[in-house]
Amino acid sequence: MPKPQPNELFTALRAGDTVALSRAITLVESSRAEHRKQAEVLLQLCLPYAGRSFRIGITGVPGVGKSTLIEQLGLLAIAKDHSVAVLAVDPSSRKTGGSILGDKTRMEKLSVHPRAFIRPSAAGTTLGGVAGSTREAIILLEAAGYDLILVETVGVGQSETAVHSMTDLFLLLLLSGAGDELQGIKRGIMEMADIVAVNKADGDNVIRADQTRMDFKRALHLFPPPASGWTVPVLTCSALTGTGMEHLLEQIMDYRTFVNSNGFLERNRSRQLQYWFHESLQQQLMNQLTERFPDDVEAASQAVLEGRELPSAAIAALLNRLFSR
Ligand SMILES: Nc1nc2c(ncn2[C@@H]2O[C@H](COP(=O)(O)OP(=O)(O)OP(=O)(O)O)[C@@H](O)[C@H]2O)c(=O)[nH]1
Ligand SMILES: [Mg+2]
Missing domain, CATH: 3.40.50.300 (P-loop containing nucleotide triphosphate hydrolases)
Structure with a gap:
């Protein structure tokens, strides 16, 4: 059976289909890259609601x-x-x-x-x-x-x-x-x-x-x-x-x-969004860095472990190098 596309899942879950809802949750729980892309499309469709x-x-x-x-x-x-x-x-x-x-x-x-x-x-x-x-x-x-x-x-x-x-x-x-x-x-x-x-x-x-x-x-x-x-x-x-x-x-x-x-509900929710934005920013930056530049990250990490550099300095140098490439 072919996997339903994000827009099909969206239509079905909006219509009260709980099987589609379960599948949709499974999709956002998945960490596989292709699932992640689909999950993001689905979530974007859901966001207005x-x-x-x-x-x-x-x-x-x-x-x-x-x-x-x-x-x-x-x-x-x-x-x-x-x-x-x-x-x-x-x-x-x-x-x-x-x-x-x-x-x-x-x-x-x-x-x-x-x-x-x-x-x-x-x-x-x-x-x-x-x-x-x-x-x-x-x-x-x-x-x-x-x-x-x-x-x-x-x-x-x-x-x-x-x-x-x-x-x-x-x-x-x-x-x-x-x-x-x-x-x-x-x-x-x-x-x-x-x-x-x-x-x-x-x-x-x-x-x-x-x-x-x-x-x-x-x-x-x-x-x-x-x-x-x-x-x-x-x-x-x-x-x-x-x-x-x-x-x-x-x-x-x-x-x-x-x-x-x-007004606290609204204020609290925007604070929460801010928090999740920062969490997500950190997480994604970290993932991108370690996936795309594993050797550079490893070298910086070694410098810290061997006591040659402080973490903050090693990271600043690493980022400088990567951003100026
Ligand atoms: N006497 C009594 N027992 C209760 C009450 N509420 C729950 N129990 C019993 O306490 C036990 C644990 O209940 P759960 O609802 O599973 O507790 P929980 O906090 O969800 O447990 P976890 O999910 O494992 O953290 C069960 O045997 C319940 O029947 C209550 O108000 N009075
Ligand atoms: Mg429980």
Whole structure:
């Protein structure tokens, strides 16, 4: 079967064809040069339809209940006439590939719902690669008409920063009754959160969850207020029983209204575009240099490794030489 061309994929995904949408995402995830060219044509076609969704990043330690919560929240949002797409950025699961099955089973009802689309974790290259393609996948999902996009990320390392820099709202999930030392949640991640929810507030955990909620509310006072001007709410919920989910969705929509009306949403998005422009500039310059001038790059690198030159000087000399050719 011949591979569909970018314009065919575009027409099909605009018409709601989810098979075409899946293929389109696979295409932007590919690092092969010919795929990359096609992906760029496709993304360019989609660009006029991008930016119309509300993008939510969801983070928290493994097992906190992100996928379970996405299932609940997604179904609730659909009941309120939204259409929901889910992406996962999960560099840790690449070895086993286990999360693909896991995500689908955790989101049993959502994954079969006609107004939902779930794309399990990308099996791929570096985090940078995964993050870049996730960003592009968001554009495809928006062109396909999804108005709520949920991006799940595991609470490790840089994936938070990457997801934070491509979403409008960052939701931090915490475990109840494990409040000591702020559960090892890094300060930087706390600072990114627009909403904090203590999950698993059910059964014997209800009281402890509320204690955790108060602890975190106090802890949040120690951080500088968010640039959006929004007061970060700390809630309790149970993704298992559904308790608190309505309230969480309300808070999400309140935040959306808030940042829409004070202009922060737009400012934040243009800052994000700026960030991705610079990231991409660095990445592409680097790739071009190492592909086209491998010997020169290697020589400069050797000079640094042998202690003959400082990195900045070696690179300045390298660039001078290349640009004056
Ligand atoms: N009691 C209780 N269990 C929950 C709740 N939410 C999730 N769980 C359970 O916690 C386990 C992990 O849930 P997941 O939704 O897979 O958690 P996750 O954060 O997506 O995990 P990773 O994707 O591996 O990082 C599952 O067994 C869920 O059934 C909750 O609100 N209450
Ligand atoms: Mg999960």
